[in-house]
Amino acid sequence: MSLRRRGVVVMGAAVTAASLLLAGCGGGSESDPEAASGGKVTIDWWHIGTTEPNKTIYDGWVKAYQAQHPNVTIQVTSLENDAFKSKMATVTTAASAPDIFSTWGGGVLKQQLDAGIIKDLSVDADAIGTFTPAALAAYQIDGKTYGIPVDVGMVGFWYNKKLFAEAGVTEPPATWSAFLDTVKKLKAAGTTPIALAGKEKWPGHYYWTYLAMRTAGLDALKQAATTHDFTGPGFVDAGRKLKELADLEPFQKGFANAAYSTPDGQAALVGGGKAGMELMGQWAPAVEKDAGGGIGEDLGFFPFPAVEGGQGAATEALGGGNGFAVGADAPAEAVDFLKFISQMENQKKFVESGAGLPSQTGAEEAIKDANLKTVATTLAGATGFQLYLDQAYPPAVGQEINDSVAGLIAGSKTPEEVAAAITETAKAEG
Amino acid sequence: MTHPALTERPEKRPQAGVSPARPRPAAVRRRRLRGLATVALFIAPAFVLYGLLVLAPIAIAAYTSLFRWNGLGGWPEDFIGFDNFTRLFDSDVFHGDLRNALIIIVLSLLVQLPFALGLALLLNQRMRGRAVYRLLFFAPYVLSEVITGVLFSLILSPETGLANQLLRAVGLEELERAWLADPSTVIPALFAVMTWKYFGFYMILFLAGRQGIPRELGEAAAIDGATAWEQFRHVTLPLLGPTVRIAAFLSIIGTVQLFDLVWVLTGGGPDHASETLAVTMFQFGFKRTQIGYASAISVVMFLLSMIFALAYLRFVMRRDTQGAVTTMGDHR
Numbered sequence: 001m002s003l004r005r006r007g008v009v010v011m012g013a014a015v016t017a018a019s020l021l022l023a024g025c026g027g028g029s030e031s032d033p034e035a036a037s038g039g040k041v042t043i044d045w046w047h048i049g050t051t052e053p054n055k056t057i058y059d060g061w062v063k064a065y066q067a068q069h070p071n072v073t074i075q076v077t078s079l080e081n082d083a084f085k086s087k088m089a090t091v092t093t094a095a096s097a098p099d100i101f102s103t104w105g106g107g108v109l110k111q112q113l114d115a116g117i118i119k120d121l122s123v124d125a126d127a128i129g130t131f132t133p134a135a136l137a138a139y140q141i142d143g144k145t146y147g148i149p150v151d152v153g154m155v156g157f158w159y160n161k162k163l164f165a166e167a168g169v170t171e172p173p174a175t176w177s178a179f180l181d182t183v184k185k186l187k188a189a190g191t192t193p194i195a196l197a198g199k200e201k202w203p204g205h206y207y208w209t210y211l212a213m214r215t216a217g218l219d220a221l222k223q224a225a226t227t228h229d230f231t232g233p234g235f236v237d238a239g240r241k242l243k244e245l246a247d248l249e250p251f252q253k254g255f256a257n258a259a260y261s262t263p264d265g266q267a268a269l270v271g272g273g274k275a276g277m278e279l280m281g282q283w284a285p286a287v288e289k290d291a292g293g294g295i296g297e298d299l300g301f302f303p304f305p306a307v308e309g310g311q312g313a314a315t316e317a318l319g320g321g322n323g324f325a326v327g328a329d330a331p332a333e334a335v336d337f338l339k340f341i342s343q344m345e346n347q348k349k350f351v352e353s354g355a356g357l358p359s360q361t362g363a364e365e366a367i368k369d370a371n372l373k374t375v376a377t378t379l380a381g382a383t384g385f386q387l388y389l390d391q392a393y394p395p396a397v398g399q400e401i402n403d404s405v406a407g408l409i410a411g412s413k414t415p416e417e418v419a420a421a422i423t424e425t426a427k428a429e430g
Numbered sequence: 431m432t433h434p435a436l437t438e439r440p441e442k443r444p445q446a447g448v449s450p451a452r453p454r455p456a457a458v459r460r461r462r463l464r465g466l467a468t469v470a471l472f473i474a475p476a477f478v479l480y481g482l483l484v485l486a487p488i489a490i491a492a493y494t495s496l497f498r499w500n501g502l503g504g505w506p507e508d509f510i511g512f513d514n515f516t517r518l519f520d521s522d523v524f525h526g527d528l529r530n531a532l533i534i535i536v537l538s539l540l541v542q543l544p545f546a547l548g549l550a551l552l553l554n555q556r557m558r559g560r561a562v563y564r565l566l567f568f569a570p571y572v573l574s575e576v577i578t579g580v581l582f583s584l585i586l587s588p589e590t591g592l593a594n595q596l597l598r599a600v601g602l603e604e605l606e607r608a609w610l611a612d613p614s615t616v617i618p619a620l621f622a623v624m625t626w627k628y629f630g631f632y633m634i635l636f637l638a639g640r641q642g643i644p645r646e647l648g649e650a651a652a653i654d655g656a657t658a659w660e661q662f663r664h665v666t667l668p669l670l671g672p673t674v675r676i677a678a679f680l681s682i683i684g685t686v687q688l689f690d691l692v693w694v695l696t697g698g699g700p701d702h703a704s705e706t707l708a709v710t711m712f713q714f715g716f717k718r719t720q721i722g723y724a725s726a727i728s729v730v731m732f733l734l735s736m737i738f739a740l741a742y743l744r745f746v747m748r749r750d751t752q753g754a755v756t757t758m759g760d761h762r
Binding site: 085086092111115198199200252253254255257258263264394395396399400410412428 | 498500501502583584587588589590591608609610611612613616696697699700701702713716717718719720721
């Protein structure tokens with residue numbers, strides 16, 4: 001009998017030990033699994049190239065590199081924009097990063113640097129040597145480079161020439177008042193003037209940011225990053241101008257719950273010829289084609305109009321690019337892969353496919369699309385450059401701008417409240 | 431719970447001068463200690479896991495809720511006391527979250543559960559294809575929340591969605607809405623989707639409860655002249671009491687924690703109109719990386735759920751839980 005009892009005790013002890021062991025394993029799983037596998041190297045690559053042509057281009061790079069380096073396996077995790085950001089926030093908190101991951105520079109990259117999860121790539125970027133200053137700017141913190149740019153671009157209006165002509169608009173508006181007139185004319189002609197993805201919020205923040213660039217000016221935006229004060233008259237004025245636009249009800253029915261790249265989203269409406277225009281980055285034609293079929297020759301581009309009496313010039317561009325950062329613990333092959341994709345022939349192929357505008361001098365000639373050439377020349381002639389605010393500022397401030405501007409467009413927040421809410425968040429973030 | 435293998439005392443060794451029927455107090459104590467050690471050994475694995483996976487995270491969340499912290503780099507340092515909580519209680523978004531939860535709870539109790547109960551009683555009748563109906567009604571519950579969300583965002587899409595196309599087809603154009611984009615229709619639309627998703631679960635609960643009621647009771651009532659309604663009101667419903675109470679409990683707790691369906695359908699929008707506590711927590715935790723503030727939200731959610739659960743168990747489900755493990759102390 002006592003044997004039976006001892007058996008029970010031993011079993012209990014074994015279970016306890018096993019569970020402790022399990023718990024121990026949980027803590028230890030962060031150790032590098034690649035270390036033990038000899039010459040074979042696995043690189044984790046997280047990117048947001050979920051739509052064509054990026055999908056094909058990225059897959060092609062992986063195949064080509066793996067063919068050249070048989071010992072390297074590149075494991076791709078491709079995520080939609082917002083999902084990627086959430087997932088990155090989680091791994092940043094856990095202080096572990098994938099070997100290579102998409103970055104847009106700015107405040108998020110700064111946070112990742114502070115968390116010690118990214119590598120200094122200054123030497124490698126210099127070694128490649130052909131990046132344009134504008135392309136590199138977003139990834140430079142205190143004189144060091146922490147990202148390899150793949151493309152750089154800007155936001156502007158993508159419009160349907162046919163629908164504009166039908167509404168009697170002969171040339172794209174160059175001033176804010178002309179822009180409001182255009183919206184009124186389109187509306188009168190029975191066309192949805194502007195497609196907007198209200199559910200995702202970031203497409204809406206472009207309007208406020210561009211207006212702030214035009215009314216308050218680039219210097220004011222730069223200053224606000226350090227003073228955390230967005231209550232100046234220029235910022236409130238930006239809100240008022242946006243309210244003028246929202247009051248015209250220029251957006252599609254149900255825009256408040258519309259997504260960007262879904263079959264009934266913002267890009268699909270313009271790409272399907274059902275809305276007059278959208279304010280979007282240089283990737284817009286690609287996504288429009290993917291989601292809505294595209295409108296071919298009817299698609300045109302014009303930069304965000306000047307605002308009468310404002311501090312900023314119409315030649316100042318809001319934009320940013322895609323780049324890749326490398327995790328602090330990544331194998332050397334990760335950097336080597338980035339050098340590989342930055343080779344001029346790969347960059348040209350990337351540009352040729354329409355996936356993005358070149359980040360390196362010498363690749364411009366590969367742009368085939370007339371609209372993208374317009375964007376590239378506008379960008380080349382830009383007198384000032386502002387990185388997307390939700391990238392330039394810390395995530396909390398960026399999200400507050402997105403959120404408050406969504407409230408302004410929905411009519412629940414006044415321009416003054418928007419400025420105050422952003423200031424409050426910026427001050428709290430310090 | 432008196433298994434002989436565990437309760438028998440194998441160490442009964444009669445000794446000189448001591449009555450074999452009454453062991454020395456020291457021996458009793460030793461035996462009791464050994465018994466406790468065995469219990470401890472059995473509980474330990476589960477307790478270690480529970481502690482690591484449930485208790486520790488709760489404690490850590492409560493701790494970080496007192497800091498301004500973006501979740502990066504080691505432990506939080508910027509102690510701000512209860513500032514996160516005062517900021518939360520002042521926030522319009524938080525008030526909206528509570529209001530939305532309340533509306534959904536009231537609607538669930540008044541519409542969803544009675545609907546499920548009615549169906550359960552109906553499907554308890556003898557009829558052709560009963561099993562097929564039960565299966566069909568339960569099927570939505572098996573779908574994942576995300577699939578349900580994507581499905582209904584297509585159905586409720588303003589221009590091309592099935593809902594508005596149906597309304598157009600039957601000539602009810604004036605009832606067309608941008609269901610998920612209009613602050614005045616988003617909560618009813620969300621509730622409709624929730625009902626579609628969850629009524630099957632409650633239906634199965636009620637069905638199981640109904641089948642536990644002996645048929646003789648209904649027959650006896652019928653012989654005494656009770657109408658169908660009186661039978662339901664005075665026999666079936668009281669005997670379904672425990673099931674109804676647990677269904678209401680699950681429904682309310684589930685609403686407090688509602689996240690995935692809302693996230694996929696609306697992301698909490700338009701303009702926070704359909705936001706829930708869990709969505710707000712996610713926004714601040716993972717989008718704004720204000721982990722301290724997000725922790726404060728999670729602590730409030732935890733306290734709301736716990737206080738409600740304890741009060742509900744104590745006052746509403748008192749009779750149902752009598753004799754269960756939790757109240758064993760009174761009956762041992």
